[in-house]
Amino acid sequence: MARDPDQSASGGHAEAHRHAIDADAVQSRARAYATSKGIPFTAMRQRVLGLLAASGKPMAAYEIAEKLSDARRVQAVQVYRALEFLQEAGCVHRLASQSAYFACDHLHGSGEMVVFMVCSQCGAVQEAASDLVARGLRGVAKTTGFKPLHPIIELEGECADCTSEPVG
Amino acid sequence: MARDPDQSASGGHAEAHRHAIDADAVQSRARAYATSKGIPFTAMRQRVLGLLAASGKPMAAYEIAEKLSDARRVQAVQVYRALEFLQEAGCVHRLASQSAYFACDHLHGSGEMVVFMVCSQCGAVQEAASDLVARGLRGVAKTTGFKPLHPIIELEGECADCTSEPVG
DNA sequence: CATGGAATGTAATAATATAACAGGCGCCAT
DNA sequence: ATGGCGCCTGTTATATTATTACATTCCATG
Structure with missing residues (x-):
């Protein structure tokens, strides 16, 4: 997916606000957490985190499932499982006010x-x-x-x- | 809710956690708001607020619908409509962390x-x-x-x- | 009395989240 | 190596939370 903010001159400025985060950094952090816990940083977990990092904005779980679906449909429950891991790892936060999830590239x-x-x-x-x-x-x-x-x-x-x- | 901090932390707390709020006060406030807006403080609105005030704790919308149902079933959508009014009136708040609603007897x-x-x-x-x-x-x-x-x-x-x- | 705006009752559906379970994959202790 | 064990996956189903749509009723007011 294009990570380019849509800079088109006059019309929407909405896409200009993408604060894409450091995907490598956050992936590293997730990987480190997984290693420290002795659990795998699986493909699904990487895909969900990658998408959130690229987006730079909060996404609903079903929206994530939608975007990750190709020939094989990714079910929401799979996304929720990945999000659970990523939140434990401190790489993703949930926005209670929006029921949405976003990647965070720095440690708290x-x-x-x-x-x-x-x-x-x-x-x-x-x-x-x-x-x-x-x-x-x-x-x-x-x-x-x-x-x-x-x-x-x-x-x-x-x-x-x-x-x-x-x-x- | 906001009771004075209870100095005697040592007593039996069996049902002590019910911080029932001042139902009259909150009903008055809702009524005043309705009057000021020229809209009615209807039976359904009173019933929802009354239940929340009596409970003194957050309740889910469907839980409210359940408790208010008698011969006639109260549908969730009716509860949501009442809650919308009550939140505008400042008599009820929504807890984002719980998706639950509770009555508040003082003005903010x-x-x-x-x-x-x-x-x-x-x-x-x-x-x-x-x-x-x-x-x-x-x-x-x-x-x-x-x-x-x-x-x-x-x-x-x-x-x-x-x-x-x-x-x- | 007519009428228009708001609230209600009812049905349907959307959006968010979890439960339950069979199967697969990797690890590692035997 | 192999069998067991734990975790993850894929899938289906279901629970929970919230909104949309629309016909009807209520009621203040013209």
Whole structure:
């Protein structure tokens, strides 16, 4: 699949926002995780991760299955299995607000609290770790005696590109 | 939900996890919203809100439909329609991490960033607004030029009661 | 009373996710 | 090498969550 952002001058800017990630890096990370666990980085896992990395945007599981299907149809359940592995490996995250999955080419420390900023216009996702946010969250948790195990922090909104170049 | 942090963490918590909310208050708020919009606070809307308020915990839409069904079966779509109204009214929130809905008996300022703390054990939800979190989030957004419109901040973990009294 | 907008009731379907199970492939201990 | 064991795959089925479509009913208002 063409990874070229469609730069066509005037019309859609939507495809210009592809922040294709470093596919090699993320594949390496997945491979390393697999090795460390003594489990295989199988063809299906590579295909799913490769597609997500190339896309650079969140994709629904069924959309992934669709794109990976050729003569043989790839069933959603196979995609979910691959995604499970990839999420454990820290190479893919799930966006709860969209029920969609995207590749992430950098490692997160355990216990780190990462903010996902999802553009409603173009769908692009940016990640940022904020110490202030983390401290704030641990603070509110502490005052109520709550023990946070899995934070979900997603901002839906408009990215810089889409703000400056409104749709229409 | 957001009860005052309970100082006496030591008591029996048997049914103590039901943080039933102030049903009257939340119904009043819904009614006021309806009036302000010139739309009716219909029986179905009252029934859905009443059930959620009484439950004090997140419920799935189909679970609500189930509980509301008597001689006449309440269909999920009717519940979704009521939930749509109730969310607009600010009386019900959706938990993205659970695809579940819960009643909230206090008003949130617009632009406020509320943290939902969801206990994996007992399902109870506590809400807390944190200025530190809000500043942190606005900070990371600003550095990337992102304009946050709808924040989703959910902490999955263990509430104080369940931490002190593990399931058994 | 007529009428138009909103809510309801009902059926169908889309979209997301998991369960269950037979078979294959690789590893490695015997 | 070979037989067993664990993991992965392929396939079917089903559960769960959510929306679309449309005819009907309700009701405020002209």
